[in-house]
Amino acid sequence: MSPVSPLVASGLRKSYGSKEVVCGVDLTLQPGECFGLLGPNGAGKTTTLRLCLGLTGPDGGSIHVLGHEVPREGREARARIGVVPQFDNLDPDFTIRENLRVFGRYFDIPEATLQERIPALLEFAGLSSRADTRIQTLSGGMKRRLTLARALINDPELLFLDEPTTGLDPQARHVIWERLRNLLKQGKTLLLTTHFMEEAERLCSRIAIMDNGKIITGGDPRALIAQHVEPHVVEVYGEGAPDWAEAFGRRHAERCEITGETIFCYANDPAPLITDLDRRGDLRYLHRRANIEDVFLKLTGRDLRD
Amino acid sequence: MAAQHWSPPRLSLRFLHVWRRNLLVWRKLAIPSMLGNLADPLLYMFGLGYGLGRMLEDVGGLSYIAFLASGVICSSTMMSASFEAMYSAFSRMHMQKTWDAILNAPLTLDDVLLGEWVWAASKSFLSGSAVLIVAAVLGLVPSPLAIAVIPVIFLTGLAFAGLGLIMTALSPSYDFFMYYFTLCVTPMMLLCGVFFPLNELPAAAQILAQLLPLTHAVALARPLVNGTVPADWLLHIAVLAAYAAGSAYIALALTRRRLLQ
Numbered sequence: 131m132s133p134v135s136p137l138v139a140s141g142l143r144k145s146y147g148s149k150e151v152v153c154g155v156d157l158t159l160q161p162g163e164c165f166g167l168l169g170p171n172g173a174g175k176t177t178t179l180r181l182c183l184g185l186t187g188p189d190g191g192s193i194h195v196l197g198h199e200v201p202r203e204g205r206e207a208r209a210r211i212g213v214v215p216q217f218d219n220l221d222p223d224f225t226i227r228e229n230l231r232v233f234g235r236y237f238d239i240p241e242a243t244l245q246e247r248i249p250a251l252l253e254f255a256g257l258s259s260r261a262d263t264r265i266q267t268l269s270g271g272m273k274r275r276l277t278l279a280r281a282l283i284n285d286p287e288l289l290f291l292d293e294p295t296t297g298l299d300p301q302a303r304h305v306i307w308e309r310l311r312n313l314l315k316q317g318k319t320l321l322l323t324t325h326f327m328e329e330a331e332r333l334c335s336r337i338a339i340m341d342n343g344k345i346i347t348g349g350d351p352r353a354l355i356a357q358h359v360e361p362h363v364v365e366v367y368g369e370g371a372p373d374w375a376e377a378f379g380r381r382h383a384e385r386c387e388i389t390g391e392t393i394f395c396y397a398n399d400p401a402p403l404i405t406d407l408d409r410r411g412d413l414r415y416l417h418r419r420a421n422i423e424d425v426f427l428k429l430t431g432r433d434l435r436d
Numbered sequence: 437m438a439a440q441h442w443s444p445p446r447l448s449l450r451f452l453h454v455w456r457r458n459l460l461v462w463r464k465l466a467i468p469s470m471l472g473n474l475a476d477p478l479l480y481m482f483g484l485g486y487g488l489g490r491m492l493e494d495v496g497g498l499s500y501i502a503f504l505a506s507g508v509i510c511s512s513t514m515m516s517a518s519f520e521a522m523y524s525a526f527s528r529m530h531m532q533k534t535w536d537a538i539l540n541a542p543l544t545l546d547d548v549l550l551g552e553w554v555w556a557a558s559k560s561f562l563s564g565s566a567v568l569i570v571a572a573v574l575g576l577v578p579s580p581l582a583i584a585v586i587p588v589i590f591l592t593g594l595a596f597a598g599l600g601l602i603m604t605a606l607s608p609s610y611d612f613f614m615y616y617f618t619l620c621v622t623p624m625m626l627l628c629g630v631f632f633p634l635n636e637l638p639a640a641a642q643i644l645a646q647l648l649p650l651t652h653a654v655a656l657a658r659p660l661v662n663g664t665v666p667a668d669w670l671l672h673i674a675v676l677a678a679y680a681a682g683s684a685y686i687a688l689a690l691t692r693r694r695l696l697q
Contacts, residue, residue, distance in 0.1 A: 146697065185539055186696055187440070205542045213540040219533035223461040232460065236453050236541035284541075 134197070136161055136288045136319045137182060141191035144177055151177050153343040154191070159288075164310070164320040166334035166351075168327070168422070170430055174343040175323040176216060179290050182321075183208060196287060209237060212281030216292040218273045220265050226252070226276055227261040234283040247283065254309065255279035271302025278309060289313065291322045295329060307332055327423035337422065341430045351422050358425045360384045362400040365416045366393040366407065374413060378406055389432055396420065441692045445685065446546045454538060454551025455558070462559065473563040477512035478570060481505060484631065496633050498662060505571040506658040507630035509585065510592055512567050514650055517560035517593045518621055521600025522613045525552050529604065535695070545695055549688050553601060557593030564589035571661070579663025588660065591676045592653040598683025599649075605690035624650040629658075649679040 137159040144152040152174045159165050167175050180186050182193055184204020193200040198207040221229050230251055234244040252258040255275040265273065274294065281289060291310070295303040310320060310333055324330055330337050331351050338348035347354060355361075364383070366374065368391060375393045379386050382402040383395035395403055400417055407415050462469060485501030495503040528534040535548050568585060571577050603616045627641060628634075628650035634642055645651045652672040659666040666672060 183540065205544060208540065209542040211540075215533075215536065215540065217533065219537040221457075221461075221534060221537070222532055223464070228460070232457050233537070233541065235456070236450075236538055236543055238450075238542075 134161070135159055137193075137195050137321065139178075139182060139191065139193045142178065142181055142188050142193065143190035144174075144181060144186070144188055151343050152181065152188075155340070155343070155345055157182075157338070157345075159319055159321060160336075161319055162314065162317050163336060164314055164322060164334045166330035166337035167321065167323045167340055168325065168330055168337055168426060169323075169340035170325065173340040173430075175340055176292055178340070179292055179321070179323065183211065183213065183290065209284065210287055212284065212286035212289040214274075214277050214281045214289070214291040214294050216296065218277055220273060220276060220280070222265055225262050225264055226257055226268075229265060229276065230280055230283055233280050237284045239284065244283075247285070251279040251282055254282070254312075256305070269302075271298055271305065274298060274302065274306060275309070278306065282313075286318070288319045289321070291320060293324055294322065295324070295326060303329075327421060327426055331422050339426055339429055346429055347425075354425050355420050355422060358428055359420045360396040360398050361420055362397045363418050363420050363424060364395040364397065364400050364403045364407070365418070366395065367391060367414045367416075368412070371413055374407075374410075379403065382406075387427075387432070394424075396424070438693070441689045441696075445550070445688055446544065447550060448544075448547055450543050451547045451550035451554065453543065454548050455555045457534075457538075458551070458555040459558075470562065470566060473512070473516055474566050474570070476515070477508045477563070477567045480511075481508050481567070481571075496658075501574075502576045502662065503658070504631065505567070505574075505576045506585075506661040507654050509564050509567045509571070509589065509661070510628075510650060510653040510657050511625055511630045513560045513564035513589050513592045513653070514596045514621065514624065515560075516563035517556050517596035518600045518616070520556035520559045521552065521597040522603050522607070522616070523610065525556065525601060526604045526607055526610065526613075528552075529691075529695075530607075539695075545692055546688065549601065549684070549691055553594065553597050553684050553687070556597035556600065557590055560593035560596065561586075561590045564593070568661075577661055579661075581663050581665070582661045585657050585660045588653060588656045588673075588676075591673065591680060592649070594680035595649045595653075595676050595683065598680055598687055601687035602683055602690060605687050605694055624648050627651075629654040649676055652676050 135158050137157060139155060139157040142152050142155040143150065155178055167178065169175050181188050182195060182200060184201035184207060187201050195207040196210050200207050221232065224232060227248060230248050231244055234247070249258070252261050255278065257272060257276060265276065268276065278294070295306050298306065307329070314320060322333065334351060336349060337351055337354065338345045340346070366379070371391055371393045372388055375386050375388060379393055379395050383397040385396040387394040397403060404417060407413055481501065481504055485504045489500035492500045538548055539545060565586065568577070568582065572582070603613060607613060627637065627645045628648055634645055634651065637645065652675045656666050656669060656672045
């Protein structure tokens with residue numbers, strides 16, 4: 131395999147008690163790509179990341195990160211990885227600048243190098259003017275940007291981002307996406323977990339969908355959409371929608387899914403559906419292109435995962 | 437518990453980063469923190485020392501306040517190490533997730549635990565030493581041999597920091613620490629010779645007291661502060677060192693079980 135892959139995991143297994151949460155996961159990242167690991171809550175995404183960081187030992191399989199065998203050389207691997215965790219764990223006792231400096235020291239980065247890097251990272255995070263404020267006063271979006279900047283303090287080749295935009299408003303989310311694209315341009319490799327399908331489609335060149343500890347499918351997002359679902363989706367809402375689906379929708383769409391009073395019609399040709407809905411005029415509908423979320427829901431089902 | 441949790445500690449100098457992080461935070465609040473740490477022991481010393489001391493001829497050949505001073509040096513060290521290793525460390529581990537952040541850097545949980553252990557002992561060392569200095573200023577420390585109390589304070593801090601970290605590793609919430617204070621810390625305050633000599637206790641209680649770490653800290657500190665070499669000093673040091681090393685090792689194993697899932 132060339133060029134050298136920044137992360138190769140094969141046959142990963144991990145159990146807690148009698149429950150196997152990661153069951154035979156294989157992952158190979160290409161240098162400079164953004165790889166998305168998608169899955170419902172409890173699918174095993176975070177555990178997979180913890181295994182790749184060497185924070186817990188696998189019950190089976192092997193992991194190589196940037197040439198280091200993990201978990202045996204987890205310390206060496208982590209020195210070259212940046213991590214944006216799912217929940218902010220910035221240090222509340224420190225200012226923004228101190229957060230970066232103290233975190234940099236954990237990597238044994240010389241003070242002079244830190245002095246050079248910190249202003250650039252503050253700039254990257256858009257927090258230069260607030261460098262000496264305590265982090266309690268920051269908004270959720272600012273905290274995430276600081277967490278991302280903190281993950282870059284060691285100039286990592288590989289970044290792990292565990293649901294980096296969960297809980298952010300749309301503006302803050304777009305800023306994070308823009309920063310991540312920036313990092314891709316610099317040649318960094320990104321491993322992203324998310325359950326925002328839009329995020330995966332925007333950023334990732336390849337994705338894998340994980341459920342119940344297994345990777346159930348993976349590849350280029352557009353190819354996956356083409357492979358698993360029809361290109362058009364008509365969503366129909368309202369009281370009469372289920373009856374309409376039985377009487378008309380099912381005959382003219384390749385697939386219909388019903389959840390409560392919403393119908394999802396998956397069709398190669400949406401024209402007959404739209405014509406009929408326009409003629410009736412009593413049902414609201416939305417016609418859109420199929421996306422990764424449709425693939426995701428088809429493969430992992432619509433049941434709640436708590 | 438799985439055998440891997442009991443594997444020998446893997447020590448590295450990176451623990452100093454954790455220690456330094458805590459020092460930086462402490463420095464921001466150093467003065468109120470020191471005053472807070474001193475207020476309690478000094479109240480005991482002056483309140484009981486002068487109040488109760490007037491009614492007592494002498495205790496073990498010393499004025500009561502001089503007797504009390506060496507005990508309070510040890511109990512203050514115990515309190516300070518226990519608070520830091522429980523409430524503060526628990527905040528960093530469980531509430532703020534500071535440890536999680538550190539573990540994403542090239543540090544291990546062993547580094548974190550070692551850093552927290554030495555830090556809690558260092559902070560309690562400051563508390564114990566501050567009481568020693570106040571006692572010296574008051575003329576209650578007649579001999580330069582008292583310098584030898586300084587390492588005793590640090591060792592005492594390590595013993596109680598280790599015990600506190602065991603509680604932290606087991607604790608579901610802050611409330612849990614009250615059990616340890618009520619069942620362990622308060623009895624030690626009363627049974628280990630801080631306020632009155634051990635030989636005033638019933639025989640059974642004296643035997644129990646010999647098993648407790650604070651007894652051995654007081655048995656070292658009191659003669660040293662007053663200018664004599666403690667009897668059986670090697671034994672007392674050995675007991676404190678065993679408590680320190682043993683508790684830190686158990687705390688490490690329990691914390692590995694809790695966090696390295």
